[in-house]
Amino acid sequence: MPSLPCSRLQCRVFSQFFRHFSKSRLPVVIADPFNQNVNEVIDVRSPDEYKEDHIPGAINLPVLSNIERHEVGKLYSEDSFKGRIYGAQLVTKNISQIIHDHVTEKPKEYSPLIYCWRGGQRSQSVAIVMAQIGFNVFVLEKGYKTYKAKVKECLEKLPTQFTFKVLSGPTGSGKTHLLSQLSALGEQVLDLEGLANHKGSVLGWDINGSQPSQKWFDSLIVDRLRRFTPDKVVWMESESVKIGKLHVPSVLHKEMGKSQYFKITLPLEERIQHIIQIYPDYIENFQFTKEQLLKLQKHHSGSRVMNWITLGERQQWPEFVEALLTEHYDPLYSRSQRKHFKSHATEVYLDSLGPEHVQPFLQRLISCSLSEVKDAGSMSA
Numbered sequence: 001m002p003s004l005p006c007s008r009l010q011c012r013v014f015s016q017f018f019r020h021f022s023k024s025r026l027p028v029v030i031a032d033p034f035n036q037n038v039n040e041v042i043d044v045r046s047p048d049e050y051k052e053d054h055i056p057g058a059i060n061l062p063v064l065s066n067i068e069r070h071e072v073g074k075l076y077s078e079d080s081f082k083g084r085i086y087g088a089q090l091v092t093k094n095i096s097q098i099i100h101d102h103v104t105e106k107p108k109e110y111s112p113l114i115y116c117w118r119g120g121q122r123s124q125s126v127a128i129v130m131a132q133i134g135f136n137v138f139v140l141e142k143g144y145k146t147y148k149a150k151v152k153e154c155l156e157k158l159p160t161q162f163t164f165k166v167l168s169g170p171t172g173s174g175k176t177h178l179l180s181q182l183s184a185l186g187e188q189v190l191d192l193e194g195l196a197n198h199k200g201s202v203l204g205w206d207i208n209g210s211q212p213s214q215k216w217f218d219s220l221i222v223d224r225l226r227r228f229t230p231d232k233v234v235w236m237e238s239e240s241v242k243i244g245k246l247h248v249p250s251v252l253h254k255e256m257g258k259s260q261y262f263k264i265t266l267p268l269e270e271r272i273q274h275i276i277q278i279y280p281d282y283i284e285n286f287q288f289t290k291e292q293l294l295k296l297q298k299h300h301s302g303s304r305v306m307n308w309i310t311l312g313e314r315q316q317w318p319e320f321v322e323a324l325l326t327e328h329y330d331p332l333y334s335r336s337q338r339k340h341f342k343s344h345a346t347e348v349y350l351d352s353l354g355p356e357h358v359q360p361f362l363q364r365l366i367s368c369s370l371s372e373v374k375d376a377g378s379m380s381a
Contacts, residue, residue, distance in 0.1 A: 027114070027127035027137040033147040034226070038113040038138055044122050045144065053215035055115070055147055056223040061098050063091045063122050091125050103130065111136040119143035148215070151222050158225040159252040164190075166256055168238035168337070168345060169264030171329040172271030172321075174353040175237045176278075178264070181362055182235050188228045190236040195220045198244035217246045240336055261345035262365070270352050272321045286312050296328065 033055055041058040043050050046069045050060040064072060068090050076083025103110075112130065116122035119142045131137040140146055167175045176193060183189040193199055197211050212220070228234055236256065239248055248256075266274075282289040290309055297305050304327060311320035351357055 025131050025134065027124070027131045027139045029119070029139050029141050030113070031141045031146060033113075033115070033140055033150055035113060035138065038111050040110070040112045042112050042114045042126070043144075044114060044116050044126050049117065049144075052213045053148075053219055054144075056219055058115075061102060061126070063094045063098070063116075063126060065094075068094075087121075091122065095126055095129055098126065099129065099133075103133070103135075106135070108134060109136075111138070113138040113140060115140035115143045115147070117144050119146070151218055154222040154225065155218060155249045156251050158222065159249070159255040161230045162225070162228060162234045162255075163230075164256055164259040165233050165235050166238050166259045166261045167235065167264060168261050169266070169348075170271070170333045171325060172275040173264040173266045174274055174350070174358075175264060177274075177353055178358065178362070179235060179237060181358055182366075185362060185366065187366065188232050188234045190221070190224055190228075190234050192221070192236060192239055192248060193243060195224070196243040196246045198246070211244050211246055214246055218249060221249060221252065262348050263345040264348045264350060266350050266353070268322070268325070270350075271325060272318050274353060275321050275325075276317050283315075283317060300328065 041055050043054045043058040043060050044063045045054075045060075046062050046064055046066045047060060048066045050058075050062070054060070064087070072083055072087040072090065075086055112135065114123045114127045114130075114137065119140055123139050123143060127137045127139045167178055169175055176191070176199070179189050179191055183191075195212075196217055197209055211217075225234075238256065238261065239253070241248055241253055276283070289312060293305055293308055293312075308320060308323055308327075311323060348361070350361065
């Protein structure tokens with residue numbers, strides 16, 4: 001079993017700690033991960049655990065690094081007692097550093113909520129030290145597992161509490177742009193594609209980034225919904241059951257399907273220009289685009305896919321985008337709407353996505369009551 005030397009900092013912190021230990025100053029165990037009486041949430045799990053998912057807003061102060069956690073787990077599986085000893089050595093070393101780096105300048109009123117995987121030794125070890133210092137410390141009962149149970153509960157209940165308005169329309173019709181404009185006007189917007197880091201199509205992948213884990217995606221959705229008030233509508237974009245590799249929570253998707261829809265109709269020429277504008281990475285990195293297009297050979301003939309690739313290689317971007325829209329995206333959209341969503345929707349006609357057209361339309365849309373919108377039949381701007 002490895003042996004760790006005791007640094008001066010570590011010895012000083014823990015000698016003071018044990019000299020003044022008080023049973024009256026212990027952390028309080030709570031079951032609410034969203035408790036409003038705390039001013040900071042600390043996730044003491046390893047960086048990899050934190051990256052996969054965590055309470056939104058929590059900071060990561062790991063008591064075991066990724067490598068240390070692996071080492072302790074391996075030793076524990078061979079000899080649990082030796083594993084606990086080695087784990088204690090590492091944890092105490094890291095706690096002293098956490099206190100030195102993060103806690104030294106905190107005021108007496110500092111009140112953190114600390115959690116680990118199960119609310120066990122990792123969170124309790126940090127919490128006890130901080131409580132003995134004199135801070136009002138909370139520990140999340142059963143740790144991250146309690147939080148995930150709360151997320152599951154929220155995903156089942158929260159979507160039913162809101163009135164959603166859904167923007168639909170074929171690829172390139174400006175749905176995401178309209179959502180961002182609604183948000184800028186102070187409206188409640190749930191941008192699922194933004195949270196998923198994906199634009200919801202075969203060319204929707206972010207070249208410079210990756211999608212979050214399913215757990216973190218769910219956490220982000222709950223975090224957004226908890227910020228909304230039920231007395232205002234929530235705007236969102238129509239989505240299939242999956243955005244890239246991520247699943248839209250079933251209750252939310254069901255509520256979306258029952259909501260008022262606004263089908264955006266934009267001239268094909270405007271859609272083409274909009275797509276060229278919002279997908280610059282796919283033009284600048286056409287090799288990546290080509291790899292994505294080749295995946296469509298299971299849905300289209302080889303000659304059709306090769307024609308798209310040829311247009312792209314020749315940098316005939318308007319022709320390339322038009323071919324993709326009319327031969328792939330538009331037929332796919334029509335099939336999806338028939339299968340998953342309502343056959344009726346309030347049609348919205350826009351000549352362009354310029355502010356002179358968008359702003360008056362959005363103002364009118366916001367001011368309409370639900371009954372007026374449903375009776376409108378069609379709208380134009």
